[in-house]
Amino acid sequence: MDSVSKMDILKSYLETKGLKSTSQRDYIADIFFKTNTHISLEELLKKVKRKNTNIGYATVYRTMRLLTECGLAISRQFGDGQTRYENLPEDGHHDHIICIKCSKIAEFQNQKIEQLQVEAAKKLGFTVVNHKLELYGYCPDCV
Amino acid sequence: MDSVSKMDILKSYLETKGLKSTSQRDYIADIFFKTNTHISLEELLKKVKRKNTNIGYATVYRTMRLLTECGLAISRQFGDGQTRYENLPEDGHHDHIICIKCSKIAEFQNQKIEQLQVEAAKKLGFTVVNHKLELYGYCPDCV
DNA sequence: ATAATATTGATTTTCATTTTCAATTTCAAG
DNA sequence: CTTGAAATTGAAAATGAAAATCAATATTAT
Ligand SMILES: [Mn+2]
Ligand SMILES: [Mn+2]
Ligand SMILES: [Zn+2]
Ligand SMILES: [Zn+2]
Numbered sequence: 001m002d003s004v005s006k007m008d009i010l011k012s013y014l015e016t017k018g019l020k021s022t023s024q025r026d027y028i029a030d031i032f033f034k035t036n037t038h039i040s041l042e043e044l045l046k047k048v049k050r051k052n053t054n055i056g057y058a059t060v061y062r063t064m065r066l067l068t069e070c071g072l073a074i075s076r077q078f079g080d081g082q083t084r085y086e087n088l089p090e091d092g093h094h095d096h097i098i099c100i101k102c103s104k105i106a107e108f109q110n111q112k113i114e115q116l117q118v119e120a121a122k123k124l125g126f127t128v129v130n131h132k133l134e135l136y137g138y139c140p141d142c143v
Numbered sequence: 144m145d146s147v148s149k150m151d152i153l154k155s156y157l158e159t160k161g162l163k164s165t166s167q168r169d170y171i172a173d174i175f176f177k178t179n180t181h182i183s184l185e186e187l188l189k190k191v192k193r194k195n196t197n198i199g200y201a202t203v204y205r206t207m208r209l210l211t212e213c214g215l216a217i218s219r220q221f222g223d224g225q226t227r228y229e230n231l232p233e234d235g236h237h238d239h240i241i242c243i244k245c246s247k248i249a250e251f252q253n254q255k256i257e258q259l260q261v262e263a264a265k266k267l268g269f270t271v272v273n274h275k276l277e278l279y280g281y282c283p284d285c286v
Numbered sequence: 287a288t289a290a291t292a293t294t295g296a297t298t299t300t301c302a303t304t305t306t307c308a309a310t311t312t313c314a315a316g
Numbered sequence: 317c318t319t320g321a322a323a324t325t326g327a328a329a330a331t332g333a334a335a336a337t338c339a340a341t342a343t344t345a346t
Contacts, residue, residue: 020312020323041302056326061303077222079275081302081334097269106267113259117278120256124249125283126240132222134275135260140268163292163343184333199295204334224303224333 001090003033006072013070024055028063029072038076038084038105078105078134099139106139144233146176149215156213167198171206172215181219181227181248221248221277242282249282 010029011021031047032039039047045060064085067073073085078098093114094107113133121128153172154164174190175182182190188203207228210216216228221241236257237250256276264271 018323022312022324024325054326058304058326058328059324062324077220079220083302097264097267097271099269100272106269108263108267110259110263113256113263116253116256116259117276120251120253121240121278121280124240124251126242126249126278126280127286128240128278128280129243130280131278132275133260133277135264135269135271136273136275137264137269137271143270161292165293165342167294197295201295201297201335202293205293208335226334 001088003030006033009072010067010070013066019066024052024059025063025066027052028055028060029067032064032067032073032085033087036087038078038086040082040084042082044085079136095133095135097135097137099142100136101138101142104139104141144231146173149176152215153210153213156209162209167195167202168206168209170195171198171203172210175207175210175216175228176230179230181221181229183225183227185225187228222279238276238278240278240280242285243279244281244285247282247284 007026007029010025014021014025028044028048032044035044035047041057041060041064044064045055045057048055048060064073064075068075068085072088074088076084076086076096078084078096080103089107092109094109095113097106097108098104117131117133118128150169150172153168157164157168171187171191175187178187178190184200184203184207187207188198188200191198191203207216207218211218211228215231217231219227219229219239221227221239223246232250235252237252238256240249240251241247260274260276261271
């Protein structure tokens with residue numbers, strides 16, 4: 001999905017909630033849509049401020065909440081005490097492996113694991129709505 | 144493992160670190176060893192205060208850090224903003240499924256999933272040191 | 287007993303997140 | 317183009333859990 005269609009989704013979400021499309025929201029969303037990392041609020045604010053000095057932290061925070069609500073952003077907690085956001089992946093859900101030395105993040109998909117999760121839950125009478133799977137270890141560069 | 148041997152492990156850990164065994168530490172550890180839930184610091188403090196009014200939050204906090212360091216306690220973050228502690232399980236590592244309605248926590252072990260995780264990491268050149276797997280959904284009581 | 291060292295618990299600090307609020311902007315109606 | 321209601325903004329304050337500080341107290345070896 002390209003930035004334009006994402007912006008359309010955001011705008012129609014705002015409309016359904018009786019919220020307004022503003023230049024700040026648009027700009028923050030645009031910058032976010034162009035990032036392909038797992039970005040923190042501080043990092044995003046820094047990027048946004050480069051061209052738009054007067055945008056505040058609170059607006060970035062609120063915009064990311066909106067993007068998360070409408071499914072265009074996914075919030076992640078990798079245990080470093082900071083919430084990070086990533087764009088809704090093209091190719092569906094993925095999980096993460098994080099280097100405990102250099103903090104590099106790699107992504108992977110494993111349909112077998114997903115399936116076994118649902119089965120494990122079923123055995124306990126649970127229905128799975130979502131899950132969090134994070135592997136921690138050493139990346140190729142850190143041995 | 145019984146509380147007595149756990150206390151022995153704690154005491155020898157303290158010794159190696161040049162730390163002292165105290166009545167507060169012993170009491171907090173004893174109460175913790177007897178819990179079989181995923182307990183928060185606040186909850187543990189409350190339990191401890193029932194018989195020992197003068198023990199402070201900071202000592203409970205520090206004791207749980209010691210227990211975590213020496214492997215007798217495992218700290219967990221289930222996304223409610225509070226760190227929870229559980230006793231080192233008898234039967235090895237397990238993962239969790241949490242009810243998003245009533246917060247009930249169930250545990251499960253799945254060797255196949257563990258194995259697939261290592262394989263998925265290997266494909267990316269990573270070595271897994273530890274992992275976090277949490278399923279979120281509805282428990283049998285909450286449909 | 288003495289001195290060195292560790293512990294305690296109240297308090298303060300830290301820090302990310304969330305909320306508040308007065309000023310500003312947007313937008314539909316006249 | 318005005319007007320006024322409603323939403324937005326950004327600075328600042330509040331929140332809350334975790335971590336650190338520190339003076340008073342307790343422990344330990346000599
Ligand atoms: Mn990702
Ligand atoms: Mn458990
Ligand atoms: Zn690395
Ligand atoms: Zn439930």
